[in-house]
Every structure is written in structure tokens, then in C-alpha cells.
Amino acid sequence: MSYPADPQFQQPQQQQQYGRPSRMNESSLRLVWVYPDLLSTYGDRGNALVVERRARQRGLGVTRIDVRSDQAVPTSGDIYLIGGGEDRPQRLAAERLRNDGGLVRAAENGAIIFSVCAGYQILGREFINDLGEREPGLGLLDVWTTRGEGSRCVGDVLADVDPALGLPQLTGFENHQGVTHLGEGVKPLANVRTGRGNGTGDGTEGAYRDTVFGTYLHGPVMARNPAVADMLLKLALDVSALPPADTTWYDALRAERIAATSQPA
Ligand code: GLN
Numbered sequence: 001m002s003y004p005a006d007p008q009f010q011q012p013q014q015q016q017q018y019g020r021p022s023r024m025n026e027s028s029l030r031l032v033w034v035y036p037d038l039l040s041t042y043g044d045r046g047n048a049l050v051v052e053r054r055a056r057q058r059g060l061g062v063t064r065i066d067v068r069s070d071q072a073v074p075t076s077g078d079i080y081l082i083g084g085g086e087d088r089p090q091r092l093a094a095e096r097l098r099n100d101g102g103l104v105r106a107a108e109n110g111a112i113i114f115s116v117c118a119g120y121q122i123l124g125r126e127f128i129n130d131l132g133e134r135e136p137g138l139g140l141l142d143v144w145t146t147r148g149e150g151s152r153c154v155g156d157v158l159a160d161v162d163p164a165l166g167l168p169q170l171t172g173f174e175n176h177q178g179v180t181h182l183g184e185g186v187k188p189l190a191n192v193r194t195g196r197g198n199g200t201g202d203g204t205e206g207a208y209r210d211t212v213f214g215t216y217l218h219g220p221v222m223a224r225n226p227a228v229a230d231m232l233l234k235l236a237l238d239v240s241a242l243p244p245a246d247t248t249w250y251d252a253l254r255a256e257r258i259a260a261t262s263q264p265a
Contacts, residue, residue, distance in 0.1 A: 028063045029061065029236055032065045033048040033066045033080075033082075034081065035069045036066050036068065036083075037069050039118055040085070041084040044081075046223045047083065048066075051229045054222075054226060060237075065077065069096050073097070077111055080112065081113075081114050082114075083116045084176075094138075103140075107140050111211065112236055113213065115213065116215055117215075120206065120215060123137060123214055125183075143181060143186055145180045146181065148178065148179040153199050154174065156261040157172045157173065157197065158170070158171055159189075159190035159191060170221070171217075171224045171254055171258050172215070172216075172218060173219050182198065187209065188204035189213060189214070191204060199216075225254070
């Protein structure tokens with residue numbers, strides 16, 4: 001199979017340091033959707049569907065594993081997705097993921113992990129749980145989450161992505177009380193034009209390091225931003241470009257949501 005360059009996407013600058021073996025010739029990508037029974041608010045399930053679909057559009061086989069919270073998280077996945085959740089399920093998910101250890105081992109193996117909202121907070125060092133206590137996270141991202149004193153961050157978001165990632169503007173929906181602070185070990189994923197993002201008031205939204213990503217955006221974020229799904233596939237395959245794939249449906253959704261979201265000059 002030949003893979004023509006796709007000028008729409010640039011190669012992330014960190015690509016070379018990942019050192020992942022190329023899976024371009026292997027038959028199937030292993031996509032793991034973590035805890036759909038606890039973490040999948042606002043249709044975050046759509047992220048798994050879109051990553052799967054974008055792979056299949058390129059003729060790539062995908063084996064999707066949906067791991068419920070009473071099951072062990074496999075350590076040999078290529079891409080892990082973890083979604084948002086209400087406060088109590090979020091605490092349960094954090095406890096189980098800490099005890100299970102599979103997601104941390106997968107990260108140590110260089111897996112790609114993309115997390116949304118509660119999932120993002122769980123990947124960090126700690127967050128405030130539903131009991132008002134400090135709950136340890138997995139420490140996969142150098143971020144920590146406190147409870148916002150003001151109103152919840154709710155509404156549509158537009159954000160400009162770190163240029164190093166070569167992605168178009170992100171559109172999504174946020175709904176969270178947590179305020180996430182970024183340490184030295186991560187970079188902001190994006191900067192908001194509209195919306196609150198990390199909620200710290202500095203305009204940052206989400207965080208990432210190497211192949212571990214966190215965002216507050218639902219929507220689901222992959223359906224509104226298929227270039228994010230493509231970025232994960234490129235990282236998993238260790239390629240700088242993918243064959244073009246039809247984006248008609250996604251483009252219509254993006255255009256509609258971007259037009260509906262006020263964009264300050
Ligand atoms: N429970 C978390 C908060 O409110 C995350 C919410 C979510 O995932 N939508 O901050």
C-alpha cells in the first residue's frame with residue numbers, strides 16, 4: 001500500500017523521539033476504549049467510533065477492545081481512549097485504574113493515550129473527588145485539578161492548537177467544575193478563543209506530553225475534529241502522513257459548530 005503525503009497534516013515535531021516500531025504493514029491496530037461503563041459522557045463513545053472509522057477509511061484493520069471497569073486494562077494496545085464522567089464515577093474509575101495498573105504500564109510501553117475531561121483529570125497527579133477529598137490520579141500527565149470556586153465551565157469552545165501538532169482549530173463542548181493546572185512536564189494542547197478550557201484563566205486548554213493527551217472537549221471531540229483522530233493514527237503507525245480520506249460529514253459538523261460559537265476578534 002502506498003501512502004501519499006497529505007499536505008493537510010504536518011508531522012508532529014516530537015515524532016522521532018517516540019521510537020515506536022512502524023505498524024504500517026501489520027494487519028490490525030489495537031484500539032482500547034477504557035471504562036465505557038463509567039466514563040462516556042456527552043457521547044465520548046464517538047471518539048472510539050471515529051478513530052476506528054478513520055483507520056478503516058485508509059484500509060487499516062482495527063481491533064477495538066472496550067474494557068469495562070471490572071476488567072483488566074490490556075497493556076499492549078496502540079491507542080487508548082478515556083472519556084468524561086460525573087464526579088462519583090470519576091472517583092471509582094480512578095481507584096480502579098490505580099489498582100489495575102494496566103493503563104500506566106501501557107503508557108510506559110509508549111502507548112498513545114487520549115483523554116477527555118474526567119479522563120484527563122484522572123491522568124493527572126490528583127483531582128478533587130465527589131467527597132471533596134484529594135484523589136490521586138495516575139500521574140501520566142504533570143497536571144493537577146482543583147475545584148473551581150466560580151461557575152462551572154459550560155459551553156462551546158474554540159481553541160487554537162499548539163502549532164507543533166499541526167492541527168486545525170479545535171471545536172468542542174465543555175462542562176466541568178474542575179480547574180486544571182499545568183506543571184513543567186506538559187505543554188498546553190491549545191489556547192481558547194472561546195470558552196474556558198483548563199479554567200485557570202490563562203487561556204490554556206488541555207495538556208500533552210509525548211503521546212499522552214488530555215482535553216476538556218466533548219462533542220465528541222473526534223467527530224468535530226477528525227484531524228485529532230488522524231494524529232493518533234499517525235503516531236500509532238509512526239508515519240508522517242496518511243492517505244486522504246473523505247471528511248464531508250465532519251466538515252459540515254465543524255462548520256456548523258464553528259459558526260454557532262462566537263469567535264472574538
Ligand atoms: N467531574 C468532572 C468535573 O466536573 C469532570 C466532568 C466531565 O467529565 N464532564 O470537573
